Amino acid sequence: MxxxxxxxxxxxxxxxxxxxxxxxxxxxxxxxxxxxxxxxxxxxxxxxxxxxxxxxxxxxxxxxxxxxxxxxxxxxxxxxxxxxxxxxxxxxxxxxxxxxxxxxxxxxxxxxxxxxxxxxxxxxxxxxxxxxxxxxxxxxPARFHPRTQALLELVDGGDIGQVRLMTVALSQRMRDLDNFRARPELGGGALLDLGTPAIAMARWLAREEPEGVQAVSRRWRTGADGVIAALLSFPSGAVASVAASFEGAAHEVLEVSGTYGAVGTQLAFNAGADDEVTLVRDGREIGSWRADPYPRMLAAFADAAASGREAPLPVEDAVATASVVDAVRTAAG
Incomplete structure (x- = not known):
């Protein structure tokens, strides 16, 4: 170490x-x-x-x-x-x-x-x-929000049955074409910036890697993808619809439908300390939280680093997400 x-x-x-x-x-x-x-x-x-x-x-x-x-x-x-x-x-x-x-x-x-x-x-x-x-x-940071932990536990516990459909979308209006997010040579584009957390969330919920990927995108004159949408199919039969956009107003969607029920939440990726977020199952609120996930993430990481343990979110998870991002990029052409 x-x-x-x-x-x-x-x-x-x-x-x-x-x-x-x-x-x-x-x-x-x-x-x-x-x-x-x-x-x-x-x-x-x-x-x-x-x-x-x-x-x-x-x-x-x-x-x-x-x-x-x-x-x-x-x-x-x-x-x-x-x-x-x-x-x-x-x-x-x-x-x-x-x-x-x-x-x-x-x-x-x-x-x-x-x-x-x-x-x-x-x-x-x-x-x-x-x-x-x-x-x-x-x-x-979204992985360390207590609402996300509750959602993953609910889905993993089978409360909504087998996952059949996941809808994950992030939209953030971005007008500055000089920003690195609009420059592909700097790693810009909606897929990398917004699609990465969306794809990671779909993987965490499915607890498996997709076996099929379809995608479409619209590129800006800078060469960066301003909008991208993908359909991920998993071996279990689950399907994830994932979308990322720099063209629409700020908006986040996370919904999971299973064989027995459905659950959804708001501000799935950018909830701050002052934001009250809820889980809603089949139209009924089942929990609410206020939390800043950044200190939780940093504290968990520091504890693991100091003790020589694996990171709380292993780096292999990021590599797996990047592999799906690569597949989406290829499918979008």
Whole structure:
């Protein structure tokens, strides 16, 4: 296992105090600013360094979030001796380079989704983690929301019978064609950005990998897919309809129909601490939650990394999702 400065103590009465790691953040963009840094603080971690290609941007980020140092070079952040783990918050085309570099520097890594641009690249990141005795995980905060845990338990427990149909859709209007999400050479496109969590959710619910994939897409003049829809068929007979769009208003759909009943929820992927979300089965609310999944995800990851255990969401899961993303891309043509 990589060396770490993290500690885990026992509190009064034997209660476990969550592991605290010393973190470096690569990238000072929206996700790191709005979600990652605040969640690291809330979870009790030490923000040792933030790095950006713009030093002034890194300095502003550090001032806002109480990060001890700002650097204008990712290499400088990875060379720091007081960093146990790194959050890679860069565009997807840069994920493999900097995730592997962090792992080779002996740092544990959480990589913003998607883990990388394709399954081969994702597998190389996974291999680098094994070679260097470090923990790596794709950031999938929705998986750590208690509502998602309840949904998976309900479906796994057979409460709605055998899963027959899953409908998963994410839409977020994106107008800035200079944004990396509109540039395929940087890993942009609705499939990678929004389709990755949607496909992962379908896989988690089905508990198996699809054997058939059909897809259609519409590309923008930048070459990125602005809209994509896919139909995934599973060996059990379950079918998932998955759609991702940069053209429609913000909207999320997650519904699961089984042989005995149906269940659905709202804000399946982007529920924040102030959002009350529910599970509705056959038209009746069966539970409601308010929770910020980011601190939960980071705490679970830190505990696993510090103790040498497998990541709470194994990296193989991200590679499997990337394989389906590749198949959807190929089917869409």
């Amino acid at each position: 990589a060396r770490t400065g993290a500690e885990r103590h026992r509190g009064l009465g034997g209660a476990a105090i969550p592991t605290a790691l010393r973190w470096g953040i690569l990238g000072a963009g929206l996700v790191a600013d709005d979600a990652v840094a605040p969640a690291l603080r809330e979870a009790g971690h030490d923000l040792a360094v933030v790095a950006s290609q713009s030093l002034s941007r890194a300095q502003s980020f550090a001032a806002r979030h109480g990060v001890r140092r700002a650097r204008g070079s990712y290499d400088e952040a990875l060379a720091a001796r007081d960093v146990d783990a790194v959050y890679v918050a860069l565009h997807p085309a840069a994920h493999e380079e900097w995730a592997v570099a962090a792992l080779e520097a002996g740092k544990h890594v959480i990589c913003e989704r998607p883990l990388s641009t394709d399954a081969g690249s994702a597998a190389r990141i996974a291999a680098a983690a094994v070679a260097n005795g470090c923990t790596v995980m794709e950031s999938q």
